[in-house]
Amino acid sequence: METNTPLNYDTRALIACTDCDLLIQAPQLKPAETTNSTALCPRCNAVLFKQVNHSVSRTLALAIAAFFMLLLANAFPILTLQIGSESISCSIFGAAETLYQQDMWYLSVIIIITTIITPALQLLILLYLLIPIALGKRPQFIIVPMKIFNALHPWSMIEVFMLGILISLSKLMGMARIEPDVALWSIAILMLLLTATLSTFNPKKIWQLLTPAPQ
Known part of the structure; x- marks a missing residue:
């Protein structure tokens, strides 16, 4: 099971979306025991990075x-x-x-x-x-x-x-x-x-x- 969530933003890090050239604060994904989390760009919904369980x-x-x-x-x-x-x-x-x-x-x-x-x-x-x-x-x-x-x-x-x-x-x-x-x-x-x-x-x-x- 995988959840797509642009979650809490970490003010100490920046990440660039290669699809729309948007520089945003890096989402801080919550640790998940049974699911994988994916951080999405808030503008174009492109995948920024994934947090894979274990x-x-x-x-x-x-x-x-x-x-x-x-x-x-x-x-x-x-x-x-x-x-x-x-x-x-x-x-x-x-x-x-x-x-x-x-x-x-x-x-x-x-x-x-x-x-x-x-x-x-x-x-x-x-x-x-x-x-x-x-x-x-x-x-x-x-x-x-x-x-x-x-x-x-x-x-x-x-x-x-x-x-x-x-x-x-x-x-x-x-x-x-x-x-x-x-x-x-x-x-x-x-x-x-x-x-x-x-x-x-x-x-x-x-x-x-x-x-x-x-x-």
């Missing part, structure tokens, strides 16, 4: 599951190629190392940054912020982690790496016997979990922790 616990659960999949994706091979009597296993680190040995160090660095470091940092920042909130506490540092999290967003390219794997598989199917391994399924699940995690994450809840409580 969004912190949902995002935290998805982030933990995504981090577990990230560990599996890096701990196991992606696939095994069977060429005659020879068997070759390939992992994310193995692919990056092979590119480095073939003097394509820039591709190796891109793979490490976009498929390992960036998703890991994003998930670690989310865990750092959300675990204390779920326990009823306030994270010690907020501004710097949030700035890093926003800066990392364009560099997370798990889906691009997955697309590259699928294209490679289609080209190798006629040359060798391909056996998908644990990491391949882990990357596919990680891609879905990471998308769901970022879509349920509500940065407004984090920034609200910096606002002093009204006296």
Whole structure:
């Protein structure tokens, strides 16, 4: 059940409506246990932002599951190629190392940054912020982690790496016997979990922790 309410306005914050270019005081949505609340523009009824019930616990659960999949994706091979009597296993680190040995160090660095470091940092920042909130506490540092999290967003390219794997598989199917391994399924699940995690994450809840409580 969802309620659409332009509720009490917070005089300490302003928000802009992108539909009608109106700058208004940010609505202060009341916490709801069983419903989701949506703040609407008083002029054109456009959605300003949403307050999702239990969004912190949902995002935290998805982030933990995504981090577990990230560990599996890096701990196991992606696939095994069977060429005659020879068997070759390939992992994310193995692919990056092979590119480095073939003097394509820039591709190796891109793979490490976009498929390992960036998703890991994003998930670690989310865990750092959300675990204390779920326990009823306030994270010690907020501004710097949030700035890093926003800066990392364009560099997370798990889906691009997955697309590259699928294209490679289609080209190798006629040359060798391909056996998908644990990491391949882990990357596919990680891609879905990471998308769901970022879509349920509500940065407004984090920034609200910096606002002093009204006296």
